[in-house]
Amino acid sequence: MLTVGIDLAAEAVRTAVAWLDWSAGRARLVRVEVGADDELIVEAVMAASKAGIDCPLGWPDRFVDFVTAHRAGHVRVPEGLAGRAWRRDLALRVTDQVVHEQTGLTPLSVSADRIGHATMRCAAVLAELARRGQPVDRRGGGAVVEVYPAACLKRWGLPYRGYKRTANLTELGRLVDLLLEAAPWLELGEYEPLCRASDDATDAVVSALAARASALGLVTVPAGEQAGTAATEGWIALPTTPLDHLITAGSKPR
Template structure:
């Protein structure tokens, strides 16, 4: 099995991919894909070789926010609770399960990558059944790994600790050049974690969508959160 993780940024230089090969009971970083522009991203995501693909970007916007925009300034539309405009049901669900707060796609900087992803939607439609929204920070929290302070340039040591823990728990094989990239670049590390979450999805080891949230999830997107510990991804 091959899985793919994408850490999607607003621009190519912020977008990384990570393919993991699970064949023969192994766990090996098969390739890192740095600085993915739209053409390379579409080609990679639509490759049938990948059983599951985790993409770190919101797949939709809060229903209340969309309704507000399409109401064209109706006075009634402004009476909605502001929290419903900021957060999706999956964001609140993620908070309950993991303690992590996903960024608001309607009011935070994640909006730009989300718009890029939506503009690519028709071009990656052939892979839609294999595409899954993920949030690396929530998975790291579930796996009891560092998840609060590893993104900044001066937090390289935290990224090294995360990578070392994953290598130990999964017997993850990473060549030296890729290990250096993962230690240097938080986007690359998030792509690796996204690929691990894709593996959890492929194994059916993620939280199901509660029945009462299925309608919202179809419109807003749904963050896949593992139910297993990280070592069980090799099973």
Template sequence: MKYGGVDLAADPKRTALAIISDDNGLVIDDLEVGIDDDAVVDVIVSTEKVGLDVPLGWPDPFVQLVSDHAHRTLRAPQTTGPDWRRTMAMRATDLAVRERTGKVPLSVSTDRIAYPALRWAGIDARLRADGVDVSRDGSGRICEVYPGAALHCWSLPSSGYKGRDRSAERVSLVEALSRIFDGIDWNGSEALCTDDDNALDAVVSALLARAVARGEATPPPVQLQDRVSREGWIWLPSESRL
């Protein structure tokens, strides 16, 4: 089976794509940085599942707020304090990730992560028009992932590895991933992972897509299924598989 991982940036120049396979051992078949929309579409339609490091949707309360505000039907809240604002900023899955890992995903409502999310919304529409199942709950061809939180779940350093001056930290992460995924064949891609944190995140995203497909990741709880169908769900490694 082949699985993909995409670290989706707003700028294609900073977008990374990894493809792994496990038919004859775990192998990184391809790793590239500088990925346009066509390449993202291609990997989604040609692999078993793709892990996407980008928010797939916006918080329900935020969407309602924007709609009500646009139509001048917004009812005044009792307070505009931090608790109220947090309901607009955080999705259900963001809160679940924070509860399990202590890491707080960037807010797709209020942070710069909204720019790649806007790019994904356009790609999502293109795929849906072609009949591709891009369900945001992870049941189709894609699943939302958060490499930093996954690294935390694997008891690996989950911060401090990004940036041009952090190549030594990325070398250590590549070595650590080789221990966790015993026998993984990097196929010469270690250098790119060391040089570019986007590439490393793409590899982790592909490994997570494989985990989701194999039933080794945590699905959304039943009571959140409806909301997750709109907001998305960040898949983390199952605790039973750690």
């Protein structure tokens, strides 16, 4: 199995892609690219068994409705609500709120934070995948699943904050050390120095690990009414098992 992790930013310079090959009870990092353009991302997804993208796959449905109503001049504030209370569902998707309930972490708001720029780029990538015959199920059921590295790391008992940017290279190195200790079956090989130097590369590797969890059915999935909303907003797949299950579960007959 080949899984791909994509740490998607608004521009190629901060975008990283990682390829993990899973075989013989090992996960081997066979390629990492930092500065990935749209064409490379599309090619990586097309070649993978599963790809994990660290970026919202859509906007909150209520935000879309709000903008449409505002354009027509018919915005209505729900009765009995004021301030942030009525804006919560405009800023956060259903999956963002579920992630907060389950992990205590709040994903960046795709409608109110700068990550919206990355999502615009992501929308173009998803459209190109569909054009090439690989339509994306934003609920995570197809070749692509939305992932959130910080939440994955937290669920796997690893450091999930404080390792971003050049000023925190020591903490990034510590995260890589602890990741390799927790997953002795993970081989970073010649790309280990890059992972220690680039948090984008490391997040791409974590996203590829999360893609493996999704491929094995070891993640949260939308239930009931969540499924309909997730089809348009996207769904963050959270790991439901320890990290080593990515190897042990994959080695069992299915």
